[in-house]
Amino acid sequence: MSAAPGRAPDRKPVLIVLHQELSTPGRVGRLLQERGHPLDVRRPRYGDPLPPTLAAHAGAVIFGGPMSANDPDAFLRREIDWIAVPLAERKPYLGLCLGARMLAKCCGASVQAHPEGRAEIGYYPLVPTEAGRGFAREIGQAWPSHVYHWHREGFTCPAGAEMLATGDDFPTQAIRVGPAAFGLQFHPEVTHAMLCRWTVRAAERLALPGAQDRVRQIEGRYMHDPQMVRWLDAFLDHWLALGDGASSA
Template identity: 65%
Template sequence: MNDLSYRFEARRRLRTRLDALPPRKPVLIVLHQEHSTPGRVGRLIAERGHALDIRRPRFGDPLPQTMRDHAGAVIFGGPMSANDPDDFVKAETDWIGTCLKEDAPFLGLCLGAQMLARHLGATVYSHAEGRAEVGYYPLSLTEAGRAHATASGCIWPGIVYQWHREGFDCPTGAECLATGGDFPVQAIRAGRKAYGLQFHPEVTLAMMCRWSVRGHERTLMPGAQLRHQHLDGWYQYDPPVRAWLDSFLDHLLKAPAEQDSIA
C-alpha cells in the first residue's frame, strides 16, 4: 500500500469509528487571534467525536452562561498578558469560574493557564531578569504530579515546548503537578477537572515554523533558544509529548462516572 492509499484508508477507518460513536457534546475552544487554530489539541478532540465550538471573545464572540451544553473548555495562548486591562481578558478570566462552579473539564494553555491562576488569586509575573522560555525545556513532576500520573495513566513528557515570557504562582488550594527552571510552576490542577499548563502541547510542526518566523524576536530574548534548536527539538522531543497529550485528553474528557474513579 502506497502512502496516499494508507492515508486514505486511515481517514476511512477514522470516519467509521466516529460514525459509530454516540453523539457527544461539543468542546468550547477559546482563541485569541484572528487566524489562530487549536492545533493538535483541536484535532485530537475532534477525533474523539466532539465538535469544536470555536469562539474569539477578543472579536466579540460571547461565552456561554453555563457549561451544560459542552463537554469541556480549552482556553489557548496569545501574545497578550493575563494582567492586561482589556475587557475580553477580564471577561475570560472571570468566566473560568463557570467551569469551576459546574465542575466542568477545563484546560488552560499558557495564557489560559495564567488566566486560571489569576482567577484563583495567584500572581502572574515577568521574570526579574527579563528571561523567557522559548523552545524546549525540561519538565519535572512534583509528588502530586507523580500521584496524578499513576492515577490517570498519563506518562508526562520530560521535555516540552514553551513560548512565554511570563509565569504564574500556584494558587492557594490548587496542586502544582510539574515544575521547570526560570518559571517554576509549569502545570497545576484545581479540583479534579481544571488544569493549567504553561507549555504548549498543541503545537504542530507547521505552527512551530510559523511562530518562530513571525515571532523571531522572541527567540533572541535572554533564556530563549534559536529557531534551529526548536526545529531540531521537534524530532527529538515531540513523540512523548504527542503520546502524553493523547492519554491526557482521554482523562480530561472522561464521562462523569469515569471521572469519579480517579482522585
C-alpha cells in the same frame, strides 16, 4: 461534522477560546475531533460571547496569545471571570499558556514576568512533583521530559491547587484546580507547521534572554515531540472522562 469512525455521533462539543484572528487549536483540536467532539470556536476578543453554563459542552479549552493576563482589556477580564463557570460546574477546563495564567489569576494567584526578563521559547525540561507523579499513574502515562514553551510570564500556584510539574526559570508548569481544571504553562497543541510559523513571524522574540534559536527548536521537536504525543493522547482521554457526571448547576 461527522463523528470519527467507531465514535459516538452525539458527543458534546468542546468550547475552544482563541485570542487571534488566525489562531487554531492545533493538535488539541484535531485530537478532540478524532474523539467525536465538535469544536465550538469562539474569539471573545472579536466579540464572540461565552456561554453562561457548560451544560451543553464536554469541556472548555482557553489557548495562548501574545497578551498578558494582567492587561486591562475588557475581553481578558471577562474571560478570567468566566473561568469561574467550569470551576463551579466541575466541568473539564484546560488552560494552555495564557489560559493557564488566566486560571491562576481567576483563583487568586499572581501572574508576573521573570525578574531577570528571561523567556521560555523552545523545549525545556519538565519535572513532575509528587502529586504530578500520582497524576501520571492516574492517566497511565508518564509526563514528557521536555515540553514546548513560548512565553515571558509565569504564575504562582493558587491556594488549594495542586502543583503537578515544575521547571527552572518558571517554577509553576502544571497545576490542577479541583477535580477537572488544569493549567499548563506549555504548548502541547503545537504542530510542526505552527512551530515553523511562530519562529518565522515572531523571529525577533528568539533574541530574548533564555530563548532558543529556530534550529534548536526544530531539533528539540524531533527529540521530544513523540513523548508529548503519547502524553497528550492519554491526558485528553482522562480529561474528557472527568466531565462524566459533572454538575451543570
